[in-house]
Amino acid sequence: KAGVTQTPRYLIKTRGQQVTLSCSPISGHRSVSWYQQTPGQGLQFLFEYFSETQRNKGNFPGRFSGRQFSNSRSEMNVSTLELGDSALYLCASSRYWTSGFPDRFFGPGTRLTVL
Amino acid sequence: GENVEQHPSTLSVQEGDSAVIKCTYSDSASNYFPWYKQELGKGPQLIIDIRSNVGEKKDQRIAVTLNKTAKHFSLHITETQPEDSAVYFCAASMSAAGNKLTFGGGTRVLVKP
Numbered sequence: 001k002a003g004v005t006q007t008p009r010y011l012i013k014t015r016g017q018q019v020t021l022s023c024s025p026i027s028g029h030r031s032v033s034w035y036q037q038t039p040g041q042g043l044q045f046l047f048e049y050f051s052e053t054q055r056n057k058g059n060f061p062g063r064f065s066g067r068q069f070s071n072s073r074s075e076m077n078v079s080t081l082e083l084g085d086s087a088l089y090l091c092a093s094s095r096y097w098t099s100g101f102p103d104r105f106f107g108p109g110t111r112l113t114v115l
Numbered sequence: 116g117e118n119v120e121q122h123p124s125t126l127s128v129q130e131g132d133s134a135v136i137k138c139t140y141s142d143s144a145s146n147y148f149p150w151y152k153q154e155l156g157k158g159p160q161l162i163i164d165i166r167s168n169v170g171e172k173k174d175q176r177i178a179v180t181l182n183k184t185a186k187h188f189s190l191h192i193t194e195t196q197p198e199d200s201a202v203y204f205c206a207a208s209m210s211a212a213g214n215k216l217t218f219g220g221g222t223r224v225l226v227k228p
Contacts (some may be wrong), residue, residue, distance in 0.1 A: 006157070007169050021163070031213070031214050033213075033214045033215065033216075035216075042204075042218055042219075042220045042221060043159075043204060043206075043216075043218040043221075044218075045216060045217070046217050048213050048214050048215060050213065054216075055213050056212055056213050056215045058215070059116075090158050090159070092158075092214070097213045097214065098213060098214070099208060101163060104153075104161065104216075105151075105161075106158030106159045106160070107158050108157055108158050109157075109158050
């Protein structure tokens with residue numbers, strides 16, 4: 001079956017702009033989590049959506065937001081981009097909203113570069 | 116919140132030798148510990164996981180051990196092969212936090228032929 005799809009794969013923006021990233025989960029998966037990966041901070045949890053509701057949020061400023069649609073596809077938005085927002089943004093889809101199940105799959109990520 | 120520390124940050128081994136990566140976690144409520152392998156240009160891929168009610172789990176050349184009392188868990192790769200070269204991440208999660216994973220800092224493993 002098809003894996004997690006993220007679009008676009010690469011993105012270049014300038015400071016102050018905003019950006020929207022998209023994640024399409026595996027068919028049948030209702031949970032989408034977002035992570036930011038940087039060399040300095042590693043992999044950090046942004047937020048999780050399940051059945052169109054944000055269920056959990058990490059320690060990121062309000063410039064980072066997301067949403068989930070009825071087909072489980074999710075978008076994350078970053079407003080007023082800063083240089084430090086340059087990162088690989090990963091999404092992961094799961095069938096359930098609970099840990100302990102090895103059904104969490106990551107997408108290939110969107111590489112965002114802020115100039 | 117949960118904090119996961121991972122050591123070493125880099126590991127170089129000769130092909131055929133074993134590799135061991137260690138992680139410690141801080142929150143005793145964590146009850147699920149997956150390990151991920153990330154290759155260049157790809158997202159992390161689950162290679163093995165363990166739940167808090169299990170002390171050890173093995174899958175072919177890969178094994179994971181968990182010591183709940185000491186709050187640490189380890190990944191063991193035996194008979195390493197060049198294709199094992201990648202970055203490995205440990206993570207911890209708890210039932211109350213849904214699918215939120217707290218990751219360790221990663222270990223870059225290089226297997227020399």
